Amino acid sequence: MSAGCKSICIRPILVGALFIRGSKQVREIIAAVAQSQLVAFQFYRVLGVTFLVLYAAGQLPGIFALPAGWGDVMVGLTALMAPALRAATMINLSPCGTGWVSVIS
Secondary structure (H helix, E strand, O other): OOHHHHHHHHHHHHHHHHHHHHOHHHHHHHHHOOHHHHHHHHHHHHHHHHHHHHHHOOOOOHHHHHHHHHHHHHHHHHHHHHHHHHHHHOOOOHHHHHHHHHHHO
């Protein structure tokens, strides 16, 4: 990866981190949103199946389509299971949630 690409990829993350750190109001808004809602929002990633369909049609190379497609589908499906499991068991799954977030990052 070139230095320019790294800069473009990292810049939004740094700007966001500074924005969150510098604004009490933004931190309060983020804290007010239930973590389960943030996780469940990732359900849209099941649309990653589109990558697999395009690969099967010969329109997308497998080196990209297979890991991106299957990865997105798995994240999307588990995004619904993690909050549902927490709600069903009423136990604190923060280690599980932390692990889930590290997997999707």
